[in-house]
Amino acid sequence: MSDLTDLLIKLIPVLPLLAAISNGLLGSRYSHDVAHRLAWGSVGLSFLCAIGVFVDVVRTGTTHEVIAYQWIFGGDLTINLAYLVDPLTCMWLLVVTGVGFVIHVYSVGYMHGEAGFTRYFTYMNLFMVSMLLLVMGNNYVVLFIGWEGVGLCSYLLIGYYYDKVSAAKAATKAFVVNRIGDAGFLLAIFLVFINFHTLDYTKVFAQVGDLSPEMATAIALCLLIGAVGKSAQLPLHTWLPDAMEGPTPVSALIHAATMVTAGVYMIVRNHVIFDMSPVAMSVVAYVGGATALFAATIGLVQTDIKRVLAYSTVSQLGYMFLGCGIGAYSAAVFHVITHAFFKALLFLSAGSVIHALSGEQDIRKMGGLSQKIPWTHRLFLIGTIAIAGLPPLAGFWSKDEIMGHAFVHDHYLLYGIAAVGAFLTSFYMFRLTYLTFYGASRMDHHTEEHVHESPMVMVGPLMVLGILSVVGGIGLGFPPEHGWLHQFLAPVIGPLGEHEASIGLMVLLMGVATVIALLGWGLAHYLYSVSPSTAEGWSTKFSGAYKTLLNKYYIDELYDFIVVEPLKRLGEFLDWFDRTVVDGVVRGVGQMADWGSAGSTWVEKYIVYAGLNIIGYGNHLVAREGRKVQSGMVHHYAALIVAGLFLLALVVQFFIEQ
Amino acid sequence: MVPLSAYVAVSAILFMTGLLGVLVRRNFIIVLMSVEIMLNAANINLVAFSHYLESMAGQLIALFVIAIAAGEAAVGLAIIIVVFRGKISTNVDEMNLLKW
Numbered sequence: 121m122s123d124l125t126d127l128l129i130k131l132i133p134v135l136p137l138l139a140a141i142s143n144g145l146l147g148s149r150y151s152h153d154v155a156h157r158l159a160w161g162s163v164g165l166s167f168l169c170a171i172g173v174f175v176d177v178v179r180t181g182t183t184h185e186v187i188a189y190q191w192i193f194g195g196d197l198t199i200n201l202a203y204l205v206d207p208l209t210c211m212w213l214l215v216v217t218g219v220g221f222v223i224h225v226y227s228v229g230y231m232h233g234e235a236g237f238t239r240y241f242t243y244m245n246l247f248m249v250s251m252l253l254l255v256m257g258n259n260y261v262v263l264f265i266g267w268e269g270v271g272l273c274s275y276l277l278i279g280y281y282y283d284k285v286s287a288a289k290a291a292t293k294a295f296v297v298n299r300i301g302d303a304g305f306l307l308a309i310f311l312v313f314i315n316f317h318t319l320d321y322t323k324v325f326a327q328v329g330d331l332s333p334e335m336a337t338a339i340a341l342c343l344l345i346g347a348v349g350k351s352a353q354l355p356l357h358t359w360l361p362d363a364m365e366g367p368t369p370v371s372a373l374i375h376a377a378t379m380v381t382a383g384v385y386m387i388v389r390n391h392v393i394f395d396m397s398p399v400a401m402s403v404v405a406y407v408g409g410a411t412a413l414f415a416a417t418i419g420l421v422q423t424d425i426k427r428v429l430a431y432s433t434v435s436q437l438g439y440m441f442l443g444c445g446i447g448a449y450s451a452a453v454f455h456v457i458t459h460a461f462f463k464a465l466l467f468l469s470a471g472s473v474i475h476a477l478s479g480e481q482d483i484r485k486m487g488g489l490s491q492k493i494p495w496t497h498r499l500f501l502i503g504t505i506a507i508a509g510l511p512p513l514a515g516f517w518s519k520d521e522i523m524g525h526a527f528v529h530d531h532y533l534l535y536g537i538a539a540v541g542a543f544l545t546s547f548y549m550f551r552l553t554y555l556t557f558y559g560a561s562r563m564d565h566h567t568e569e570h571v572h573e574s575p576m577v578m579v580g581p582l583m584v585l586g587i588l589s590v591v592g593g594i595g596l597g598f599p600p601e602h603g604w605l606h607q608f609l610a611p612v613i614g615p616l617g618e619h620e621a622s623i624g625l626m627v628l629l630m631g632v633a634t635v636i637a638l639l640g641w642g643l644a645h646y647l648y649s650v651s652p653s654t655a656e657g658w659s660t661k662f663s664g665a666y667k668t669l670l671n672k673y674y675i676d677e678l679y680d681f682i683v684v685e686p687l688k689r690l691g692e693f694l695d696w697f698d699r700t701v702v703d704g705v706v707r708g709v710g711q712m713a714d715w716g717s718a719g720s721t722w723v724e725k726y727i728v729y730a731g732l733n734i735i736g737y738g739n740h741l742v743a744r745e746g747r748k749v750q751s752g753m754v755h756h757y758a759a760l761i762v763a764g765l766f767l768l769a770l771v772v773q774f775f776i777e778q
Numbered sequence: 779m780v781p782l783s784a785y786v787a788v789s790a791i792l793f794m795t796g797l798l799g800v801l802v803r804r805n806f807i808i809v810l811m812s813v814e815i816m817l818n819a820a821n822i823n824l825v826a827f828s829h830y831l832e833s834m835a836g837q838l839i840a841l842f843v844i845a846i847a848a849g850e851a852a853v854g855l856a857i858i859i860v861v862f863r864g865k866i867s868t869n870v871d872e873m874n875l876l877k878w
Binding site (some may be wrong): 433751752754755758759762 | 797799801802809827870871873874
């Protein structure tokens, strides 16, 4: 059984890789039908493998470590391409492959007829491979490879419409901002290696007690920088809303359900290190809390359906960080899972809306869609209720658990932030729903005529996600903090602390959370259904605040001013420096060589050649005169022979004889 | 008994005669004849020393020299005839092609 499980574990990332290779290299030779079947088929098989592994882990309760390939070994450094499958990885595997499979199927409908159809599925499968490596690796290097791989695929897919300038810019922005986080992550890996001389999780976590608190804080904060970049937390959140330039299924898969939760995965995976540093923990918690609130306020006024969802994602990721920061790891993982369900549902429904409206994304030009696209409407509503935190849907259980944990462990400020954030979340999500589906239609005539419900291949996946959004929370996490998920994750995350809250307090907190969500709904109902003029009145009354929110607190402009513009000017200066100074030196050297060669040409011409000419001319003279000896007269020759003979005789007489 | 020195003296006189003839005279044929005289001076010398040393080698070489001289005279006369056909002259001074 164990061998079979090991085989399944190895197969999980390989299947999408094979499909990606096939589609990437040979995709142009076969039809789109073959390409998409390969793509979702491979992910579906991975999902089945993941279920197989999951069942085995649940049944036997063992942790699998599988070495797929011995990669680097030398000195005290050994890095294997090896997988660690424990309950935490299992949950992520199921979410990634399951939600990934559903979104792949949806993409078949959504991307139908696109020019880069095969390219799209190649990137998607490549993303699946990277994400699976990320969550399955048993050491930091494999984690980092997956981490960079998902970043690359995110870049490629945001820039899918590469002929669109805004998409290309958004892709570059996402890539560059992520680099900042990745630098921190790399530093963390280096620090881990310096301290432990190994990069395997199990070995590192076994020795983690030897760390000094300062070093633990340093490692944890560096890891946090990485997580902040990947999960779009303050202050590196700016790339995620722009990432909505990619196709909507990409936003659902990468920028909502899976990749952006990699930061949470990394923190939970390294929770042993974080637990050693109260400083780092509170930084995590407050970064999360601040992001949750901050992004929610921006979400209040955005007018692009996908951007609202993007800020909502940033905000919900903030909740997950908050949960990690207060030690509620299983609650954070729980929220990751439920969020994957309902946010994928919301994004895909939004995609369905956009599909129905022939590409329109501005909610000011929607309205009254509930009758025209009933299934999309129902499912979007389910997603909205789930994220708003109304019981018994998924979001309620996970969000309430994080908030309850904060309250019970005396983090009252964080609880307050989370509560306000929850109210805002409920408000902006219902605002989005009202503006999109209810009220009078604000579409132009041409678009309105073409509104149509999406095909079954798109609605089907939505239904699956809708069901999961309804039952996912209560199925996995009920009763709170003692649900099935918590017990399953306990071997990894460690036993939960002594539960201090009484049943009464818990019920009270749940009631408060429900009331908060209902208040948000009520306000949205009042402003966008009952009395729309009030909403407009408020936006003019508080125009300063409204504009600040609409412009996302001018963070992008601030970064442009502080970072981008100075860098551009530095670039321009360096360009000038290069052209004038560096090139000047180069040209000067060239000029000097030129002059030098001119000088040596002169020397050659007038000194060396002159010497050679003198020698040559001398030879010429000697030869010209000397040749006259050979007169051609026979008796001259004869006379010379005789003279030579006499000379010889004399020599013999006077020098040889004696 | 004629002493060896007499033979050598005759030989030397003949040789000098031939040598002067070669160097001074301008006529091809006379130059050729002077060469023959020099060869014969050498022959007298060879034979005289052969007799004096009582060795037959000198006389043998003298016979060789006579044969070679005959061949040489034939070749020399042939060259003179060829040159004479081109130049209508037997003057050595006009034969100055053997130069650079």
